[in-house]
Amino acid sequence: MTQPLQTIVALQDALRQLAQGEARLSGIPDWMQELHAQHAARSAEIAALEAQAEAAAKDRRAAEHQIEDAQERLKHYQQQISLVRTQREYGALLQEIDGVKASVKSLEEQAFAALERAEKAQQQLTEAREAFRELDARYAAELEKWEAEKPAVRADVDQVRGTVNDLRARVPPPLLSRFNRLFERYRGSALAPIRKLVARGGVMESWSCGACNYRVRPQVVVEIRTQGSLIECDSCKRILFVEETT
Numbered sequence: 208m209t210q211p212l213q214t215i216v217a218l219q220d221a222l223r224q225l226a227q228g229e230a231r232l233s234g235i236p237d238w239m240q241e242l243h244a245q246h247a248a249r250s251a252e253i254a255a256l257e258a259q260a261e262a263a264a265k266d267r268r269a270a271e272h273q274i275e276d277a278q279e280r281l282k283h284y285q286q287q288i289s290l291v292r293t294q295r296e297y298g299a300l301l302q303e304i305d306g307v308k309a310s311v312k313s314l315e316e317q318a319f320a321a322l323e324r325a326e327k328a329q330q331q332l333t334e335a336r337e338a339f340r341e342l343d344a345r346y347a348a349e350l351e352k353w354e355a356e357k358p359a360v361r362a363d364v365d366q367v368r369g370t371v372n373d374l375r376a377r378v379p380p381p382l383l384s385r386f387n388r389l390f391e392r393y394r395g396s397a398l399a400p401i402r403k404l405v406a407r408g409g410v411m412e413s414w415s416c417g418a419c420n421y422r423v424r425p426q427v428v429v430e431i432r433t434q435g436s437l438i439e440c441d442s443c444k445r446i447l448f449v450e451e452t453t
């Protein structure tokens with residue numbers, strides 16, 4: 208009969224395998240990582256160029272609106288010329304008109320500069336999109352390949368999930384809840400293997416917790432080995448086990 212300790216050791220292994228499989232399914236496989244990174248970088252560049260083009264177009268529209276407003280004011284001042292009565296009023300009005308004309312000139316320059324920026328960004332965007340096409344197609348092909356591989360990976364994951372359920376059913380409930388608490392607290396490490404340390408010369412042997420390095424008494428190692436006792440590490444409280452090779 209399998210001891211509960213062996214069962215929870217197997218359960219921890221299966222749970223880790225399950226987590227890996229699930230992460231693999233929801234992520235990008237290793238063989239696609241490089242292309243995925245390239246694809247993401249180029250996509251980000253294109254998005255940045257789109258934002259640049261949009262910002263420039265917006266600047267241009269804003270400058271054009273201001274030009275329209277200024278021209279309205281100009282028209283208004285020009286209509287007032289026939290109404291002025293004194294040389295002083297005339298001079299002040301001319302000054303206003305000059306001011307508005309100067310601002311129209313500078314706004315026109317702004318609008319033109321924004322237009323140039325928009326055109327440049329648009330051109331870069333066209334080139335970037337052109338260059339991206341091949342990479343994008345390759346990426347789509349690899350994604351398709353990965354989609355085709357997924358059912359097999361999913362089947363493996365389902366099998367491991369089945370193993371996890373079988374193992375859980377075999378663990379006595381109080382031990383299972385203790386295991387679950389530790390597994391959650393230590394994010395996937397409810398159990399710790401005992402490590403054997405051999406001092407220089409090979410005479411003195413000592414043991415420690417493989418997770419936190421706290422010392423493990425030799426008697427504990429014997430009890431676990433011979434009876435499969437459930438003993439926790441004095442320091443981190445993980446359940447200790449002896450690896451086959453130890």
Ligand SMILES: [Zn+2]
Nearest residue numbers: 416419440443
């Ligand atoms: Zn420990």
